[in-house]
Amino acid sequence: MLTTLPFLLVYLMLSVLLVREDIRTGLLPDRYVCPLLWAGLLFQLCIHPSFLPSAVVGAMAGYLGFSAIYWGFRLVCHREGLGYGDVKYVAALGAWHGWCILPVLALVAALMALVYLLILSLCQPEKEPLKNPLPFGPFLAAAGLCVGWQSLINFPL
Template structure:
């Protein structure tokens, strides 16, 4: 969500939609381990439309962000599938990362994935410590959507509040 210092009145519906969809997707994935296409596609298209209407110079980076976001997790899916002979990530996660790429551009994908993965790993480790032997770190499914949503939402807030932070994207 690369925006100027404060959003205009016309940008606010886009931001409300962005936040609302992220919250809804995170909740559904947490409860059902599912990211519905109608919500992930709405998030993706609203991100591209936002870029087109308000920051057209970022549209190419957003389209590339959507493509790279999807393909990065798609590649990871197939590597894991050939290694373990089972799915390790859902297609909804791929679509959600594509939508976040559309909103934030390809440059943000490294931070979003790093943050989401770190939060997911931390949550699993805490869960393992609290539940002791009742969960397996290698076979217990983890809804990744909530962590992607938190990482994407925080990236939007950080980039809008601290524009210089975006220049650190080269680190990942």
Template structure:
């Protein structure tokens, strides 16, 4: 569990507010431009690691691995898709956003982040009846899953 019951409520509110603002900015940019800029994703990675180090009063090993594995998994999937299809399917911004989720939530939460975001995006695409050639921004779905799991995980403590 990345956070302990000792997390002060004020720190939870402040960190959740900052997370929601950054994720909201990322969603806005991704919907408009189909990209997730480093100026928002990279600070999220750092903030997650610093917050977990502070709360745990130790090196946040699970969160460091979460950031590394999250990035590498999406980097590899994006590269494989590009190799097979000749077009970008997952960008490095998506990989960095998953790394941020890993930095905040830890390695064990990443499968749930991916599952929730993939189901949300798939459901939206089916309802909207997107054509296979039409791009769908995946960042908003990652951001929603990330925020939901952050709030649910801390509330469960």
């Protein structure tokens, strides 16, 4: 039987690469997001096959839910409010953690981003942080680790 450690290392490595890219460029490249999604599904298939349906639904729900937010905002405001890389990243997190965790994950990521902006606006009021785009990938990664890590490490190493 395969152990979880190689999968968790892939999860962490790809998450770190995604955070780094999002902070540097404001993009979540497919070359990291797609392997993260497929590694999550493979992890569930190999390690916890009974959870695979929840992981597939999680990937679909994450993609469809954030895609609806992306397109809804774009249609109403005629500009992007969320990058499409974030949509795919939530799908990958859904593949790793399942559909049940996605609402909490999205809420925690949004609250982390809100606290960050609040602190930034208090420390640097002259820069007006609300007018600049905010990379959301780091907050999704942090929320994935905070909220979903428990479910991943419960599997036997």
